[in-house]
Amino acid sequence: MSKELPAPVPRLTVITLGVADIRASIAFYDALGFSRRLKATGEAVAFYDTGGPVLALYPWDLLAADARLPDNPRPSTFRGVTLAWNCASREEVDAVLAFALGKGAKLLKAAHESDYGGYSGYFADPDGHPWEVVVAPGIEVGEDRRVHLAE
Template identity: 75%
Template sequence: MTNNNRPKLVPRLTAVTLGVHDIRRSIAFYEALGFARKAKETGEAIAFYDTGASLLALFPWDQLADDAKLPDQPRPQAFRGTTMGWNCSSPEEVDAVLAFAVSCGATLIKPAHKTEYGGYSGYFADPDGHAWDVVVAPGIEVGDDRRVHLAD
């Protein structure tokens, strides 16, 4: 049974918020990576970055947990079940992004390598251990606008 009075909702991901231990350090890291900070009047309460089609936000870990009504402890030391992606247009770009991220303070988790699906990928972690997959993958095009384009 459908409800004809229900508004048509379009699912979309508009923001990813990362809980961080030291917001000052994380702001410096993401600015060093080249993300454009917006709404700077928030100071160190929260930081917003324009990523193209969505936002990346940094928020103190304990405050984010409190806001979501989730326990702050124990903080995970292992894989969290989530990665962020930085799609590239070539293997050379993957290598360059990984080297650049490490020069900005990231930790290399997994060096770039050919994947079993015909791509090329490597991983780095930000100062709080949030994992980033840097990848070029068949069927995923990075346009001149630097946005990801998928075939229908």
């Protein structure tokens, strides 16, 4: 008689971005101030502590091959995914956007009041991955840099 295993606990642990030039992407994310870990991987893959899920950078073609997906054509339009940098205040949103642009990010949308009572703007990393920089009602950024959601 087989014993049924308990359902696994869902969790998001790593977000991996496919990048065209890993050296340039490492320089960009280093410049943003994310803390790189497992540096022994060199330029094969880069891992960053984000205060939540790990951010990984991996060459686009190798990531596609690993997932058994076609490498081409690479999308030049919206991919249906954004990353977010939640902030504690509107002033922090403005500061983060200015900081990212100063490190080579491209502005996608200037910070603005949102229809849900928040404040946000968007930048793109060197490979066009969009990041929302946002302060939103019900989402608090704690002293631990982690996001805390209201019940």
